[in-house]
Amino acid sequence: MEQQILNYKIERLLGEGGMSQVYLGVDQATGQKVAIKELLPHLANHHDMRLRFLNEAQSLAKLNHPNIVRLIRYEEVENRLILVQEYVESVNLEEYITKQRGLIPESEAKELFCQLLDAFAYAHDNGIIHRDIKPSNILITPANQIKVVDFGIAKIAGGDGTSLRTKTGTKIGTPVYMSPEQVRGQVADRQSDIYSLGVLLHQMLTGRAPYSLDTEAEFDIETHIVKDRLPRMKGIYEYVSNGIQAIVDKATAKEKSARYRDCQEFMRAIKAAKLPRFSESPDWREWLRDKRVIAGLVVMLCVMLGFAGFKYSGIPEKWKKQDAAQAYEQGKLLYDAKKYDEAKVFLEKAATLGNPDAQFRLGLCYDKGKGVKQDYAEAVRLYRLSVDQGNAAAQFQLGYCYDEGHGVKQDYAEAVRLYRLSVDQGNAVAQCNLGACYELGTGVRKDYAEAKRLYRLSDAQGNAQARKNLRALLSSFAQAAPAGK
Ligand SMILES: Nc1ncnc2c1ncn2[C@@H]1O[C@H](COP(=O)(O)OP(=O)(O)O)[C@@H](O)[C@H]1O
Ligand SMILES: [Mg+2]
Numbered sequence: 131m132e133q134q135i136l137n138y139k140i141e142r143l144l145g146e147g148g149m150s151q152v153y154l155g156v157d158q159a160t161g162q163k164v165a166i167k168e169l170l171p172h173l174a175n176h177h178d179m180r181l182r183f184l185n186e187a188q189s190l191a192k193l194n195h196p197n198i199v200r201l202i203r204y205e206e207v208e209n210r211l212i213l214v215q216e217y218v219e220s221v222n223l224e225e226y227i228t229k230q231r232g233l234i235p236e237s238e239a240k241e242l243f244c245q246l247l248d249a250f251a252y253a254h255d256n257g258i259i260h261r262d263i264k265p266s267n268i269l270i271t272p273a274n275q276i277k278v279v280d281f282g283i284a285k286i287a288g289g290d291g292t293s294l295r296t297k298t299g300t301k302i303g304t305p306v307y308m309s310p311e312q313v314r315g316q317v318a319d320r321q322s323d324i325y326s327l328g329v330l331l332h333q334m335l336t337g338r339a340p341y342s343l344d345t346e347a348e349f350d351i352e353t354h355i356v357k358d359r360l361p362r363m364k365g366i367y368e369y370v371s372n373g374i375q376a377i378v379d380k381a382t383a384k385e386k387s388a389r390y391r392d393c394q395e396f397m398r399a400i401k402a403a404k405l406p407r408f409s410e411s412p413d414w415r416e417w418l419r420d421k422r423v424i425a426g427l428v429v430m431l432c433v434m435l436g437f438a439g440f441k442y443s444g445i446p447e448k449w450k451k452q453d454a455a456q457a458y459e460q461g462k463l464l465y466d467a468k469k470y471d472e473a474k475v476f477l478e479k480a481a482t483l484g485n486p487d488a489q490f491r492l493g494l495c496y497d498k499g500k501g502v503k504q505d506y507a508e509a510v511r512l513y514r515l516s517v518d519q520g521n522a523a524a525q526f527q528l529g530y531c532y533d534e535g536h537g538v539k540q541d542y543a544e545a546v547r548l549y550r551l552s553v554d555q556g557n558a559v560a561q562c563n564l565g566a567c568y569e570l571g572t573g574v575r576k577d578y579a580e581a582k583r584l585y586r587l588s589d590a591q592g593n594a595q596a597r598k599n600l601r602a603l604l605s606s607f608a609q610a611a612p613a614g615k
Contacts, residue, residue: 136205197276324396477495525560565584
């Protein structure tokens with residue numbers, strides 16, 4: 131170990147992850163203790179890694195929150211990348227739970243978890259998504275203060291599903307906390323962070339991660355994540371309340387739209403949850419007292435009546451919605467399993483009941499000719515229904531129809547308008563395509579700065595095309611620069 135980095139005397143190694151080492155340093159002039167994170171030397175020539183490391187510094191620079199580690203400075207010296215942060219006297223939650231403490235009882239876990247939600251509510255509101263929330267990236271001080279670390283390079287470390295593989299092919303990081311969409315390699319957004327937070331909460335309350343690479347192959351874990359709900363916490367620790375189980379279930383719902391909308395909503399649920407009573411056993415009276423069980427029975431009855439020939443028009447709006455959501459869920463599962471013929475049946479039912487996700491996905495079936503004969507006009511009709519309900523994915527797809535002249539008359543201005551709606555909701559593909567509109571000047575005035583900004587936003591969400599476009603745009607500038615004045 132070195133004696134000195136920059137003007138800091140190195141005291142000891144604090145920790146290491148897949149891509150960096152973190153040292154405790156002391157400023158030789160002031161005596162201030164700092165945490166020095168250095169990109170592993172063998173990664174320092176890796177262009178993407180450098181970008182991510184810088185990205186981490188830039189993300190941290192935007193954040194100023196008591197539960198997020200503070201950036202002090204960032205340096206690139208002699209091909210070394212160094213990020214100096216506030217030193218936090220702490221252990222990370224991984225060690226805290228597995229080595230020191232074991233499970234954290236509900237009342238205490240709630241208090242700690244609210245600090246985390248506060249940090250992520252703040253980060254999300256500032257446009258930053260962590261994408262790699264797991265216990266080793268959360269620090270806890272002796273006074274029970276929480277600090278989040280490891281922002282930004284998360285994406286490369288596997289956070290968004292496009293996991294980094296080293297030259298030998300081993301994956302860096304763990305899939306255990308990844309959301310289904312990240313496992314599928316789709317873009318990660320704040321809903322993905324909420325999923326990972328749900329898994330983290332499960333681990334705090336039971337002392338165990340829901341899956342372990344020690345006992346299962348990575349592929350099997352990924353399959354669980356996509357298909358199965360998390361193991362019941364009561365099965366691991368019987369005093370976990372039903373209320374908090376319901377909260378973890380909502381946070382870790384397979385479908386993003388079924389999760390908490392944001393960390394604020396998540397926090398309200400946690401704060402409202404009643405603490406467990408020690409006799410909280412699943413006896414049938416308790417069971418019947420649970421309003422959700424009653425609601426479930428009622429819904430089941432209605433569905434049965436529905437089969438007996440009832441018309442949906444006679445059923446209250448709320449149940450119609452639930453039924454639509456269930457049908458969509460089923461349709462989506464089948465769609466993801468590429469069983470398009472069967473998926474179509476459920477998606478049609480849900481779309482007819484007004485479910486915007488189903489309208490969008492059924493539109494996609496017609497757009498791509500999956501399970502149905504390709505029909506752009508029908509795709510456009512369905513997208514439009516979904517757009518009317520503000521669905522971001524449909525806004526993008528309908529925009530794309532206008533961009534390409536699929537099922538509508540080509541209209542770049544309309545494409546731009548729709549992309550923009552979708553961008554306003556943080557849709558990464560729309561960010562990329564709107565960026566391209568600015569780069570090429572289709573439907574808007576050419577504006578390279580705006581194109582770059584949009585590509586960067588999209589790239590930060592893991593969109594590979596945006597990264598490609600951004601690189602091409604930057605290198606065309608670089609080539610133009612030396613030749614020009
Ligand atoms: N500011 C800090 N203060 C104290 N310890 C830290 C700090 N930052 C990181 N650590 C320790 O170093 C470990 C690795 O840091 P992290 O930023 O997650 O790097 P990596 O991305 O390589 O995993 C953490 O789990 C924690 O134990
Ligand atoms: Mg880490």
